[in-house]
Amino acid sequence: SGSGLIVSFGEMLIDFVPTVSGVSLAEAPGFLKAPGGAPANVAIAVSRLGGRAAFVGKLGDDEFGRMLEGIVKENGVDASGIRFDQGARTALAFVTLRADGEREFMFYRNPSADMLLKPEELDLDLIRSAKIFHYGSISLIVEPCRSAHIKAMDEAKKAGVLLSYDPNLRLPLWPSANEAREQIKSIWNKADIIKVSDEELKFLTQKDKVDDENAMSLWHDGLKLLLVTLGEQGCRYYTKNFRGCVDPFKVKAVDTTGAGDSFVGALLSKIVDDQSVLQDEKKLRDILRFANACGAITTTKKGAIPALPTEADVAALIKA
Ligand code: ADP
Secondary structure (H helix, E strand, O other), rough: OOOOOOEEOOOOOOEEEOOOEOOOOHHHOOOEEEEEOOOHHHHHHHOOOOOOEEEEEEEEEOOOHHHHHHHHHOOOEEEOOOEEEOOOOOOOEEEEOOOOOOOHHHHOOOOOOOEEEOOHOOHHHHHOOOOEEEEEEOOOOOOOHHHHHHHHHHHHHHOOOOOEEEEOOOOOOOOOOHHHHHHHHHHHHHEEEEEHHHHHHHHOOOOOOOOOHHHOOOOHHHHOOEEEEEEOOOOEEOOOOHHHHHHOOOOOOOOOOOOOHHHHHHHHHHHHHHHHHHHHHHHHHHHHHHHHHHHHHHHOOOHHHHHHHHHHHHHHHHOO
């Protein structure tokens, strides 16, 4: 199609998910392989909706890495910016939603290939050719990939590419909460569009509730759009000139993995060809309704990538 390119940058990995739900990792009788990694999910979300996306990141030169590259390609996402590390293995995550509602994570990253992406391995032409550059890595402080991430963002910004950011906070991966806050804010201040969950907003502001004052305390001059996702309560949006909430769709959720990524992919796929929505509240609300629908649909099936919707799936939910 004639739409602008969205480059999504960060890690792609394999989630090992227990074959039965509601158990801790230690209790799991076995695991299913689910491709994931928030930035990869976003790229595939865009493509499934008919948009043009590229995924940029590094994988291990192993069976998991080849499997993930295959999934990127099968889904119509440009894989030319993917690099393969000859030494390190593809990142793996063991993830479960326990019966007490807490998510438990364990990562294989010592180090995994994604952490070893070097600045000189970036395809800068690809990055500069994007309309939107989306950044969502969980490895913000790990070298050498940190330098590659900063370089990619700075080059994109210099080329006039719109910068989108999702912090994807995984607190156990950070040495301390303060370090996480500081580092996330350093990227925050470069971004044009930011999406956070209500939990991340609370963490960043160190306040217990999500309200306009809290959200706006994180505003910065260059920011064009701040979104706070609220799970089954929909989302809030903030721009310089207007703010509000958009109601969710009622669905029967079975697995919320990837809902936020689906939301982001949907949003970016609509903004990429019409940035005027950032100044037009009515248009923006329509897009956020669409993004809420995408998030909702993603919760109705197990896994992230298999649950990402097409335009037809969204149309069916909106009409229902
Ligand atoms: P994140 O992964 O960022 O925490 P959320 O879980 O808030 O993302 O989901 C993103 C969006 O998906 C929400 O803003 C909402 O529109 C939709 N969504 C998520 N969970 C549900 C649900 N249980 N029912 C309806 N919509 C949902």
